[in-house]
Amino acid sequence: MSSPVHYITVTAPDGEVIGYAWGDATDVEWINRKASSSSAYDAGMEWYGRVREAHERGLTPLGVLNLLSHEPGVGPVTEAPDVAAIEELARIVTPADDRRLLAQLDRDDAEAWQELADAFDALTDEDRDVKWGGGQKSPSGAIQVPFPMYSQPLHRAVSALLGVGAVTPEHRWVDSPMLQVPPDGRLRPADAVRAATTVVRGEKFSDGTIDKALKSGLLDAIANSLRTWYADPDADQPSPDADPDADQPSPDAAPPVEQPSTAPTPQPRALQDAPDPTPSMCKFCGGSPAADVTFRAHRGLIIFFGFKKMDGPMCMTCGLAVYRALTTHTLCVGWWSPFSLFVFAPLTLVRNLLAVRKVKQLAAPGPGMLGPRYDPGLPIHRRPRAYVALIPVVWVLFMIVTGLSGGV
Ligand SMILES: [Zn+2]
Numbered sequence: 001m002s003s004p005v006h007y008i009t010v011t012a013p014d015g016e017v018i019g020y021a022w023g024d025a026t027d028v029e030w031i032n033r034k035a036s037s038s039s040a041y042d043a044g045m046e047w048y049g050r051v052r053e054a055h056e057r058g059l060t061p062l063g064v065l066n067l068l069s070h071e072p073g074v075g076p077v078t079e080a081p082d083v084a085a086i087e088e089l090a091r092i093v094t095p096a097d098d099r100r101l102l103a104q105l106d107r108d109d110a111e112a113w114q115e116l117a118d119a120f121d122a123l124t125d126e127d128r129d130v131k132w133g134g135g136q137k138s139p140s141g142a143i144q145v146p147f148p149m150y151s152q153p154l155h156r157a158v159s160a161l162l163g164v165g166a167v168t169p170e171h172r173w174v175d176s177p178m179l180q181v182p183p184d185g186r187l188r189p190a191d192a193v194r195a196a197t198t199v200v201r202g203e204k205f206s207d208g209t210i211d212k213a214l215k216s217g218l219l220d221a222i223a224n225s226l227r228t229w230y231a232d233p234d235a236d237q238p239s240p241d242a243d244p245d246a247d248q249p250s251p252d253a254a255p256p257v258e259q260p261s262t263a264p265t266p267q268p269r270a271l272q273d274a275p276d277p278t279p280s281m282c283k284f285c286g287g288s289p290a291a292d293v294t295f296r297a298h299r300g301l302i303i304f305f306g307f308k309k310m311d312g313p314m315c316m317t318c319g320l321a322v323y324r325a326l327t328t329h330t331l332c333v334g335w336w337s338p339f340s341l342f343v344f345a346p347l348t349l350v351r352n353l354l355a356v357r358k359v360k361q362l363a364a365p366g367p368g369m370l371g372p373r374y375d376p377g378l379p380i381h382r383r384p385r386a387y388v389a390l391i392p393v394v395w396v397l398f399m400i401v402t403g404l405s406g407g408v
Contacts, residue, residue, distance in 0.1 A: 009075040023061025035097040038372040098190035104168040112163035119160040130211040166196035173198040192225035282315035285373035287365030297326035298348040300340025319359030321374035332385040335392040
């Protein structure tokens with residue numbers, strides 16, 4: 001089944017690889033680099049749109065890649081044995097990715113780091129032995145969904161991870177598998193940030209994620225790695241085959257790591273098996289509440305005539321951002337054919353206005369979990385591109401006036 005595919009590599013001005021566009025005989029797709037920065041991720045969303053747009057314009061997949069390969073920051077069209085090879089490229093984690101995650105940690109907040117140490121040191125065996133509630137049968141025969149009952153000290157330890165900045169939207173955990181504790185029990189500091197983000201965010205989607213991380217030793221490995229990094233950020237990062245006695249971990253930094261596989265635990269399956277996010281969640285950032293809306297853009301240029309639409313559940317912030325972007329686009333390029341001027345552009349604008357009312361009624365979204373939230377940016381009336389719409393309006397007035405005055 002696997003046949004050669006072609007791809008282009010798209011790089012941001014600062015040198016970070018944003019992602020890859022690839023095409024086979026029939027289709028062209030975009031893949032974001034999994035460990036990319038938030039800004040590269042945002043840029044990737046735009047590239048996704050450009051790739052789709054070029055394809056919908058009728059270009060062949062290879063034609064799309066050739067066209068885009070002339071853009072700044074884009075490499076030449078290259079052949080790969082199959083899509084899996086490109087997906088593998090997209091999974092590469094660079095030293096710059098690690099540095100960016102470590103930069104999220106708040107080194108200056110000494111209190112937060114002390115709290116992290118105190119909170120984890122205070123955990124007792126009882127705190128670690130998480131009890132589960134629920135599971136009992138009601139008179140009607142329904143079984144109540146089991147849920148973990150975390151102790152107050154455990155809540156404190158988890159909050160302490162947030163306190164030092166180890167839970168960050170710079171790690172898009174949904175795109176990444178759950179990290180495992182290395183054989184020597186020592187996580188690299190950047191991996192500790194990744195794991196902390198995955199565990200803490202993951203708990204909101206899948207009850208028991210923290211319990212599981214506690215039982216596998218991951219939660220302690222996270223805390224120990226972070227504490228070691230705080231004590232000496234320039235220390236060599238542990239590698240799986242390093243001798244644990246070779247460099248000096250602080251005396252309290254190396255607890256026995258429990259075998260992940262032995263004790264049977266009632267926790268739900270891994271994150272990857274979690275059910276799809278509910279529709280009330282914003283499709284971009286994961287925040288809620290969200291409303292199911294459709295925004296449209298119309299391009300009325302005689303040659304590049306087209307429609308674009310973005311739909312799905314969106315929170316107030318992302319919805320407003322999409323509304324402003326697509327409406328401004330329509331105001332700028334929506335007028336330049338007769339049908340567009342009198343039918344499509346006005347219709348698009350009215351439909352967007354109706355749709356934006358739905359997202360404006362929403363409460364401000366809670367914390368996002370899927371990825372960075374769109375920035376709504378400036379209101380439309382402060383975007384110069386929107387005023388291009390005045391040109392056709394003035395032109396129509398001009399035609400009416402000259403028509404009424406009989407051409408004199
Ligand atoms: Zn959102």
